[in-house]
Amino acid sequence: MVPAVLTTFLFSLSVLFASRSSRLLGPMQANVARLLLAMVLLGIWAHGWGGGLGGAGLPWFLLSGCIGFGLGDVALFGALTRIGPRLSILLTQCLAAPIAGVAEYLLLGTHPSAVEICFGVVILTGVALALAPDSHWEGDTTTFRAGVFFGIGSAMGQALGAVLSRRGNAAAVLAGSAVDGATAAYQRITAGVLTTLLLWGLWTLLGRARETRHPAAVWKRAWPVVTGNALSGPTLGVACFQWALLTSPSARVLPIVATSPLVTMALVWMTEGIRPSRRAIVGGVLAVAGAAGMAWVQARSR
Numbered sequence: 344m345v346p347a348v349l350t351t352f353l354f355s356l357s358v359l360f361a362s363r364s365s366r367l368l369g370p371m372q373a374n375v376a377r378l379l380l381a382m383v384l385l386g387i388w389a390h391g392w393g394g395g396l397g398g399a400g401l402p403w404f405l406l407s408g409c410i411g412f413g414l415g416d417v418a419l420f421g422a423l424t425r426i427g428p429r430l431s432i433l434l435t436q437c438l439a440a441p442i443a444g445v446a447e448y449l450l451l452g453t454h455p456s457a458v459e460i461c462f463g464v465v466i467l468t469g470v471a472l473a474l475a476p477d478s479h480w481e482g483d484t485t486t487f488r489a490g491v492f493f494g495i496g497s498a499m500g501q502a503l504g505a506v507l508s509r510r511g512n513a514a515a516v517l518a519g520s521a522v523d524g525a526t527a528a529y530q531r532i533t534a535g536v537l538t539t540l541l542l543w544g545l546w547t548l549l550g551r552a553r554e555t556r557h558p559a560a561v562w563k564r565a566w567p568v569v570t571g572n573a574l575s576g577p578t579l580g581v582a583c584f585q586w587a588l589l590t591s592p593s594a595r596v597l598p599i600v601a602t603s604p605l606v607t608m609a610l611v612w613m614t615e616g617i618r619p620s621r622r623a624i625v626g627g628v629l630a631v632a633g634a635a636g637m638a639w640v641q642a643r644s645r
Contacts, residue, residue, distance in 0.1 A: 346587035347599040353583060355432070355606035357576035359614065360568045361420065362428040367565040368557060370420035371543050373572075376565075378412065378536045380573040385529035393526035396533070399518030403511030404530035407504045412535020412577075415500015417542055418493045425490030429611050429619060429627075433473055433604040434494030435501055437466050437630040440601070440637045443502035450506060458640050465633030472626025504531070524585030532577055597638035605631050 364373035389395050398404075422431040441463035447453040455463075474491060508527065515521045522530075557565075587596045608627055611617050619627070 346583050347596045350580060350583040350587055350596075351600050351603045351606055353575040353580035354600065354603045355610055357572055357580055358423070358428045358432045358607050359610055360572035360575060362423045362431075364565055364568045364572055365420050365424050367561060367568070369553070369555065370424050371417070371539070371546075372557070373565070373569060374416055374420045375536070375539055375543065376569045377573040377576070378416070378532060378539060380570060381577040382529065382532045382536055384573070384578050385525055385532060389526040389529035393529070394520070394522045395526070396530060398515050398520045398522050398526075398530075400511035400513075400515035400520070400522060400527070401530055403507050403514055404522075404527050405534040407507035407511060408531030408534030409538045410507065411500050411504020412532050413500075413538025413542070415497050415504055416535065417539060418496030418500055421493035422490050422497055425486050425493065427611070427617070429604070429608050429617070429623075430474065430490070431494050431497065432607045433470065433627055433630060434491065435497040436601065436604050437470055437634045438495060438498035439502040439505070440634045440641075441466055442499055443505055444637070444641075446503055446506045447509075450510075456640065459637055462633045462637040462640065466630050466637070469626045469628070469630030469633060473623045473630060474626070524581060528577060528581050597642050598635035601634040601638050602631050 361373065361377070364377065367373070368376065419431060419435060422434065444453075444455045444459055444463065448455060508531065511527065512521070584596075584600065587600075604627055608619055608624070612619070
């Protein structure tokens with residue numbers, strides 16, 4: 344139970360660090376900085392004690408990283424700067440479960456059960472309630488809609504990345520070359536960094552990039568939160584998640600981790616003084632309950 348609780352807290356903390364770093368540096372620079380740092384840390388493990396960039400599952404892990412760490416995280420940072428950490432993590436974590444169910448049905452032929460469909464309806468109902476802007480919301484409708492769009496994209500990236508990672512694990516096991524969680528994360532994040540840099544370069548060439556060069560003083564202020572984001576998310580957060588799955592059944596771990604949007608909601612309230620509306624709280628609780636229930640059902644069926 345302790346590793347699962349640590350994972351939940353670290354994932355929630357990661358979103359707060361990501362939100363603050365994106366406000367200081369801009370979404371793309373903040374994302375690239377934390378991905379590069381996490382890649383270095385994971386690479387030290389993977390090339391020192393893990394499988395490096397090898398194994399039968401490598402193509403699937405690379406594709407998973409392109410979609411999850413690449414497209415998904417770009418979308419997450421786009422959502423953070425528009426609708427904030429609370430709604431961004433709610434969309435990402437809760438919508439990922441039903442999207443993954445649909446993806447597994449299309450890619451792996453896994454049919455969702457009637458119970459999973461019911462939990463999916465609960466999730467969507469809760470998200471719909473929580474998406475209503477709070478009284479403190481001062482942005483325009485266009486910004487809010489764009490943030491929701493990016494949040495859904497983040498959920499799709501996380502869901503598809505997870506499904507493709509499962510294919511990678513299955514391929515590695517079938518070939519007798521199973522890799523540890525940190526090595527798989529390193530292979531995924533390597534592809535994610537390359538995808539993010541490619542997108543950044545493309546947007547720059549098209550004149551769509553709004554990132555500006557920051558002086559050393561700004562980077563000096565930003566590095567602590569960038570480091571916190573890299574450590575709490577793809578390094579320590581993922582490590583604790585793998586630790587939790589090694590010591591406890593996934594049917595116990597996944598529902599606990601699914602509560603991270605509620606922890607994020609509480610952390611935002613404590614650190615930034617942004618109190619969610621009653622409707623947002625009810626919607627968040629409902630969506631998290633549906634996500635936890637779906638995670639429990641899916642874990643029990645594996």
